[in-house]
Amino acid sequence: MKFSYHKPQTVDEVISLLEVHAEKARVLAGGTDLLLQLKRKITSPEHLISVKELQELRGVEKTSESIKVGALTTLSALEKDNFFRDECPVLAETASKMASPQIRQLATVGGNICNSSPSADLLPPLIALGTKVNLIGGQGERTMLLEEFFTGPGENKMKKGEVLTGITIPRSSLEESKVCYMRHSIRQGHDIALVGVAVMVKMADDNQVEDAKIVMGAVAPTPVRALEAEDVIKGEIASEALFIKAAQLATAAASPIDDLRASASYRRQIVNTLVYRGLEKLIFGKQGMSA
Amino acid sequence: MKTKMILNVNGETHEVWAEVETTLLDVIRDHLGLTGTKKGCDEGDCGACTVLMDGAIVNSCMMLAVEAQNREIVTIEGVSEGNKLHPIQKAFVEQGAVQCGFCTPGMVLSAKALLDENNNPTEREIREAISGNLCRCTGYSKIIEAVSTAALTMNNKAK
Numbered sequence A: 001m002k003f004s005y006h007k008p009q010t011v012d013e014v015i016s017l018l019e020v021h022a023e024k025a026r027v028l029a030g031g032t033d034l035l036l037q038l039k040r041k042i043t044s045p046e047h048l049i050s051v052k053e054l055q056e057l058r059g060v061e062k063t064s065e066s067i068k069v070g071a072l073t074t075l076s077a078l079e080k081d082n083f084f085r086d087e088c089p090v091l092a093e094t095a096s097k098m099a100s101p102q103i104r105q106l107a108t109v110g111g112n113i114c115n116s117s118p119s120a121d122l123l124p125p126l127i128a129l130g131t132k133v134n135l136i137g138g139q140g141e142r143t144m145l146l147e148e149f150f151t152g153p154g155e156n157k158m159k160k161g162e163v164l165t166g167i168t169i170p171r172s173s174l175e176e177s178k179v180c181y182m183r184h185s186i187r188q189g190h191d192i193a194l195v196g197v198a199v200m201v202k203m204a205d206d207n208q209v210e211d212a213k214i215v216m217g218a219v220a221p222t223p224v225r226a227l228e229a230e231d232v233i234k235g236e237i238a239s240e241a242l243f244i245k246a247a248q249l250a251t252a253a254a255s256p257i258d259d260l261r262a263s264a265s266y267r268r269q270i271v272n273t274l275v276y277r278g279l280e281k282l283i284f285g286k287q288g289m290s291a
Numbered sequence B: 001m002k003t004k005m006i007l008n009v010n011g012e013t014h015e016v017w018a019e020v021e022t023t024l025l026d027v028i029r030d031h032l033g034l035t036g037t038k039k040g041c042d043e044g045d046c047g048a049c050t051v052l053m054d055g056a057i058v059n060s061c062m063m064l065a066v067e068a069q070n071r072e073i074v075t076i077e078g079v080s081e082g083n084k085l086h087p088i089q090k091a092f093v094e095q096g097a098v099q100c101g102f103c104t105p106g107m108v109l110s111a112k113a114l115l116d117e118n119n120n121p122t123e124r125e126i127r128e129a130i131s132g133n134l135c136r137c138t139g140y141s142k143i144i145e146a147v148s149t150a151a152l153t154m155n156n157k158a159k
Helices: A011-024 A034-040 A075-080 A082-087 A089-096 A101-106 A109-114 A125-130 A172-177 A227-233 A240-253 A266-284 B024-030 B087-094 B102-118 B123-129 B141-158
Strands: A004-006 A025-028 A047-050 A060-062 A067-072 A132-137 A141-144 A150-152 A165-169 A176-182 A193-203 A208-217 B002-009 B013-021 B050-053 B055-057 B072-074
Touching: A011 A025, A011 A047, A011 A132, A047 A141, A047 A176, A047 A193, A060 A082, A067 A109, A067 A172, A075 A082, A075 A089, A075 A109, A082 A089, A089 A176, A101 B055, A101 B102, A109 A125, A109 A165, A109 A266, A125 A193, A125 A208, A125 B013, A165 A172, A176 A266, A193 A266, A208 A227, A208 A240, A208 A266, A240 A266, B002 B024, B013 B024, B050 B102, B055 B102, B087 B102, B087 B141, B102 B123, B102 B141, B123 B141
Parallel strands: A004 A047, A025 A047, B002 B072
Antiparallel strands: A060 A067, A067 A165, A132 A141, A132 A165, A176 A193, A193 A208, B002 B013, B050 B055, B050 B072
8 A cells, every 4th residue: 555644633624635635535534444445455545634633523522402423433432431331322332342342442433434334333323313424525514314324335425525523413312212233243243244223212101112213234235224114113002013023024125135244035034033122122121142 | 655653662762764554563563673463464353463552452453653653552572571471471371371372462462451441350351352352273261261360360469
């Protein structure tokens, strides 16, 4: 790999550098995805722009309406800091299952989002929480739902010259609903997800499901919602039969591929199981094996 | 193009001139001559290149050396005190947790990071702490026992 290395001190400097160098530049945060791509010659940028000095990308903030998390927040911080364990335990738990302790120490929330892998573990739970991404570029700031951010494997709606500064999670999601992330991988540790399913439910009295989201990762070009499955459970009283129906509909909404790790048909079976277990865990408090 | 880097390794400051693309692992091994840190996969998967950075374990193969400036780096050479083995190293040797030895420096550093934070880890916690370090020889059992033993020794010394 061969490149010039830049260490800008402000967001404006980053935007300028991206404007000047355009396709020949890549932004470097934790580097755990980018350095691998460089080593394997999947990408060969002439300029690496480190964003590690940008304070705007750091920090967490709890306002009356939301939790804001800076893009440079590491997976290790998500896993260990009391702030996340208290405010969004599903993210802390999800982060703890990702990669290895060494990788988590460097890898960032922003990187996981911008790398836009279909199997990225943070994406389903963040989408289930109604998270928004905050972007800044030559045209100024903008924000969009994470759910609408992805367009394909490794691809998203960031414009040229834009930087992801952080994410905003609505407190209403965290406080009024329950979210879990169920994940299946071949190894227990240091492996990517074969299938990842995030489930969100908001319950009313008598175990009636007021609202639900089911977000599946690693089974389509981007994270996908199982809309029919969600519709079948909304407004209903929770029961095992209902979970079975939802799991079947969610499986139909998944479009996994055959690959080195597993066949599409195996992945479909896992989707079915994880959706069922996710609903069971959130609503009846049962802990299944795996995930 | 070579660039100047100032790295703090094992308590000593080093001025290194290297290409900006050089990883921390390559600087440690080739420029500083500290070959205890191993190059296994060079892709962040095996953990043989593990070093401590400000007390936490990282894969030195996945970091540019320039980005490790202004941090405290500890390699396996920085764990013993001269010829006196650290309790973790002693436990590894005495418990038979070393076979070919290639994973050992990384394992010891991951164990050290754990025990510095949690002086009475459960077996599960030990397994999770070394989950980023692969061993092809031992089957991990004796490594886990060695870490447990080291924890006991370190606690007894602290009393």
